[in-house]
Amino acid sequence: MPEYTFLVVEDSPTMRQLISFALKRIPGSTIVEAGDGIDALKKLSNQKFDVILTDINMPLMDGLKLVSMVRNDPTYKDIPVIVITTEGADDARERGISLGANAYVSKPIQTQDLLNTVNEIIKSKA
Amino acid sequence: MAKDSDSLSKKVENFLKVFKKGEEFTQELLQENEKLRYRLAQQEEVSKSSGRGEALNEQALEERLKTLEDENKSLLDRYHQVEEENKDFANRYIEVETENNNLANLYVASYQLHSTLDFNESLKIVLEIVMNLIGAEEFSIMMLDEKTNELSIVAQEGMGQDARKSIKMGSGIIGQVAKTGDAFYRDGDPTNLKGIDYTHPLVTIPLKIKEHVIGIIVIYKLLIQKTEFSNVDYELFSMLAGHAATALFSSKLYSQSERKLTTIQSFLDLLKEK
Amino acid sequence: MEKVRKTILLADDEPEILKSIGExxxxxxxxVIARPDGHAALSVIREGTPIDLVLVDYVMPGMDGLELLKSLKELAPDVPLVLFTGNSTIEAYLKALGLGVHEYVNKPVTAQKLKKIVRAAIEKGQADAPSSASQEC
Known part of the structure; x- marks a missing residue:
């Protein structure tokens, strides 16, 4: 069975738990959580990840900066990134995509929607 | 939860297999049927030329053909039946899946609500649930001051200037909800495209400990794409009514007693110094 | 905030960049005090010139940005630091943060963005001073 490691970057513990909860339903998934962009970078440098899911608005380092850091680093630039945006915040979403995010999911998160997006990305990488 | 959906999907799979076999079998029968018809036609040709000698044989064949056709029909019926059952299972699968997600939302919300004894953190969690799990754009949390009998905003999101900061118990829709302890749901367009009337909220949820109202959650506007409340939203509302109330109440009590404790402690320290 | 002109110490080995960013x-x-390398930049600090912000290229001959940062942090722990770079890696970024860098900018950078970053770093430096300016890392 294939195994996937996800990095969930969210400052809100509620959202983090909800996203992790959904991702746990993907067979063979391991989930690592980070509370902000810098925490995420530290976790990135410690282990391999298959997909990064990140919120946009976060303290210390926001999701957009995280996307550009990941895309600019030769070691990590191929990791797919999904940005989690608030519906209506089209601006942030577009910037995320233009910085190199692969997809976006809107809040309030629909589990099925999130899983479909993640599965599509996993499939396209396989 | 996951096990249920697993076994359900397995059942669905099995039915699909049975259904596939039935289909194949029907196909075979149809082919055989076709062959028999062909042979019958041949026989007729032959019997025409060879006279009545073959008549008996012909009758037997015709009977056989009829049985096969009957069998064929009953198989088709069975096939339709299985198909119906299959549809039922697929629908139930979707239902279970939705239920699953709803339970996950409720679980996460109540888990988070009781994860802290800090009043401000509790407040933040309530805000997040209303914002991210329900999808509200403009809303406030008001707490009741028992001395003045007034509700005042302790946290809010996206609200305009003309929103009232405090409301007397019993006054207007919001005050009434606080007084009676019954939630209020407004009918009609939840997106509030025509602008927001802060005296006519979309939803007003009393925060209750038993029958005692300690505050309320008032929602004025939902996010654009959220056009209606789903079942799980109502579940979340009733969960919030009880759990947000106890979480906010106990964290407030806790911080008060903490403060008292530090005051007493510093008194004691002062005494010791003397 | 204050009307006093802030002084920025700028170090980059590419004269073109030094000139354009300085302008x-x-x-x-x-x-702006512009210096072509790390040693020259350090000696400005050693002379005791008051500096509000240090803006430094990450890779320079003789002494790279990280080394320079280490010495800077020893000499003037309260001066905010902004590092900019052509190709950044996450490891280098984390290391820089560990040394108390305020911001890390990927080149090329627009004038508007530079302005925003510089202003934020100076403000933050003032808010943090004299306590340690380092981020948790």
Whole structure:
């Protein structure tokens, strides 16, 4: 069975738990959580990840900066990134995509929607 | 939860297999049927030329053909039946899946609500649930001051200037909800495209400990794409009514007693110094 | 905030960049001291010139940005640091943060963005001073 490691970057513990909860339903998934962009970078440098899911608005380092850091680093630039945006915040979403995010999911998160997006990305990488 | 959906999907799979076999079998029968018809036609040709000698044989064949056709029909019926059952299972699968997600939302919300004894953190969690799990754009949390009998905003999101900061118990829709302890749901367009009337909220949820109202959650506007409340939203509302109330109440009590404790402690320290 | 002109110490080994960024910063009303390498930049600090912000290229001959940062942090622990770089890696970024860098900018950078970053770093430096300016890392 294939195994996937996800990095969930969210400052809100509620959202983090909800996203992790959904991702746990993907067979063979391991989930690592980070509370902000810098925490995420530290976790990135410690282990391999298959997909990064990140919120946009976060303290210390926001999701957009995280996307550009990941895309600019030769070691990590191929990791797919999904940005989690608030519906209506089209601006942030577009910037995320233009910085190199692969997809976006809107809040309030629909589990099925999130899983479909993640599965599509996993499939396209396989 | 996951096990249920697993076994359900397995059942669905099995039915699909049975259904596939039935289909194949029907196909075979149809082919055989076709062959028999062909042979019958041949026989007729032959019997025409060879006279009545073959008549008996012909009758037997015709009977056989009829049985096969009957069998064929009953198989088709069975096939339709299985198909119906299959549809039922697929629908139930979707239902279970939705239920699953709803339970996950409720679980996460109540888990988070009781994860802290800090009043401000509790407040933040309530805000997040209303914002991210329900999808509200403009809303406030008001707490009741028992001395003045007034509700005042302790946290809010996206609200305009003309929103009232405090409301007397019993006054207007919001005050009434606080007084009676019954939630209020407004009918009609939840997106509030025509602008927001802060005296006519979309939803007003009393925060209750038993029958005692300690505050309320008032929602004025939902996010654009959220056009209606789903079942799980109502579940979340009733969960919030009880759990947000106890979480906010106990964290407030806790911080008060903490403060008292530090005051007493510093008194004691002062005494010791003397 | 204050009307006093802030002084920025700028170090980059590419004369073109040194000149253009220096001009941009001056246009925004900053006093700029430009140096072509790390050693020269350090000696400005050693002379006791008051500096409000150090803006330094990450890779320079003789002494790279990280080394320079280490020495800077020893000499002037309260001066905010902004590092900019052509190709950044996450490891280098984390290391820089560990040394108390305020911001890390990927080149090329627009004038507007530079202005925003510089202003934020100076403000933060003032807010943090004299306590340690380092981020948790």
């Amino acid at each position: 941009i910063l001056e246009r925004f009303g900053y006093n």
